[in-house]
Amino acid sequence: xxxxxxxxxxxxxxxxxxxxxxxxxxxxxxxxxxxxxxxxxxxxxxxxxxxxxxxxxxxxxxxxxxxxxxxxxxxxxxxxxxxxxxxxxxxxxxxxxxxxxxxxxxxxxxxxxxxxxxxxxxxxxxxxxxxxxxxxxxxxxxxxxxxxxxxxxxxxxxxxxxxxxxxxxxxxxxxxxxxxxxxxxxxxxxxxxxxxxxxxxxxxxxxxxxxxxxxxxxxxxxxxxxxxxxxxxxxxxxxxxxxxxxxxxxxxxxxx
Numbered sequence: 038x039x040x041x042x043x044x045x046x047x048x049x050x051x052x053x054x055x056x057x058x059x060x061x062x063x064x065x066x067x068x069x070x071x072x073x074x075x076x077x078x079x080x081x082x083x084x085x086x087x088x089x090x091x092x093x094x095x096x097x098x099x100x101x102x103x104x105x106x107x108x109x110x111x112x113x114x115x116x117x118x119x120x121x122x123x124x125x126x127x128x129x130x131x132x133x134x135x136x137x138x139x140x141x142x143x144x145x146x147x148x149x150x151x152x153x154x155x156x157x158x159x160x161x162x163x164x165x166x167x168x169x170x171x172x173x174x175x176x177x178x179x180x181x182x183x184x185x186x187x188x189x190x191x192x193x194x195x196x197x198x199x200x201x202x203x204x205x206x207x208x209x210x211x212x213x214x215x216x217x218x219x220x221x222x223x224x225x226x227x228x229x230x231x232x233x234x235x236x237x238x239x240x241x242x243x244x245x246x247x248x249x250x251x252x253x254x255x256x257x258x259x260x261x262x263x264x265x266x267x268x269x270x271x272x273x274x275x276x277x278x279x280x281x282x283x284x285x286x287x288x289x290x291x292x293x
Contacts, residue, residue, distance in 0.1 A: 041102040042152045042161045042293045046145055046243055048087040048118035049082035049167060060115050061132045062127050064154040072126035082113065082168035084268040088278055089166040095282035100290075107144045107202070110135055118142070119241040128229075145247060149256060160199060161256045162169040164285065165243045169262040174225045180285070185222045185267060186276075188214060189240030189260035195248025199257045206292070213259070216284040 086108050093104040109118040116134050117125045118141050126134040145163075152161045174182045190196045190207075199206050206212060208229050217224045226229065239250075240260040248258035267277035 039102050039103050040097070040155065041100050042156060042159055043096065043104055043289060044145065044148045044152070044161075044163045045089050045093045045106045045108070045168075046163060046165045047108040048165065048243060049109065049113050050085035051108075051112055053110045053279070054112055055133055057131050057133065059064050059129050060131060062117065062125075063115060066127065067137070068123045070121070081170040083265070084274060085166050085168045085209045085263070086110075087271075088263060088268055088274055089216040091275060091278035092164075092166070092282045092285070093209065094285050095278060097284065099286045105148045107141065107148065107220070109141050118166075119243050122240060142246075145243070149247060157255075159255065160202075160289075162289050162293070163244070163256065163258040164192055164245055164252045165241070165258065167241075167260060167262040168268055169264060171262075172264050172266075176231060182225055182227070183223050184225045185264055186281075187215065187225045187260075187262040189244065189262070190258075191240040191245050191248055195240060195244040195258040195260075197248075198255050202292075211288065211291070214279075216288055217280070220280045220284065222280065255281060 089106060089108060089209045095108050109116070111118075111134075116138055118138060119125075122135065125138055136240055149161065149163070169187055171187070172183065174184055174187070176182065183205070193200060196207055203209075208214065214224050214227065218227065240258075244258035244260050247256060261281070263277065266273060268274055
């Protein structure tokens with residue numbers, strides 16, 4: 038089966054552990070380059086692997102094509118695959134964590150290269166799937182917004198190629214956010230002017246590294262953070278996966 042120009046990544050939610058306890062990440066031992074990094078809670082991404090797999094499988098059915106995934110299996114206590122390497126692992130002479138980190142990101146790059154060779158002139162899409170412990174977001178004016186999902190685009194930089202092609206592609210009626218809103222899902226940011234309020238929530242290492250024209254022209258990278266209600270319960274997770282898959286497919290289908 039031919040592959041779709043679409044990749045789902047999932048850096049957290051893995052349950053495998055590394056045998057060397059010295060590789061457990063010491064959250065008080067961040068290097069100077071990571072001193073401003075947001076701390077993480079190990080349970081905030083539970084069941085993101087299952088959600089990612091479900092969404093990818095459903096889009097494969099909708100499109101009739103294979104949808105690649107790159108899913109990290111190692112627990113976040115040992116490796117945070119969505120950070121720079123010096124912040125992601127505990128310094129050690131044991132290279133197991135570092136090797137796994139680079140293998141994960143090489144896997145992403147390999148899929149992107151394959152998509153590019155398959156059709157270098159069409160858009161390619163990467164969706165990085167996360168969980169969030171948040172259920173609401175407070176904007177810069179102090180107003181609180183309940184959420185189902187947070188969408189991150191690195192302040193628009195990771196979708197630059199798509200916006201250059203069509204300024205209405207992302208925020209128009211057939212854009213991802215309005216498609217999700219049409220399914221009665223509460224999205225942050227809900228409006229373009231809210232983008233500037235969401236810098237902390239606006240995407241991590243993966244979409245910043247691979248997004249838009251940084252490596253390959255026409256690569257569009259989007260981070261999705263889903264609240265616990267739509268991840269932890271299997272039935273609710275499948276319902277949300279149905280909505281996510283339909284909205285993502287309807288969003289990307291005109292461009293691939």
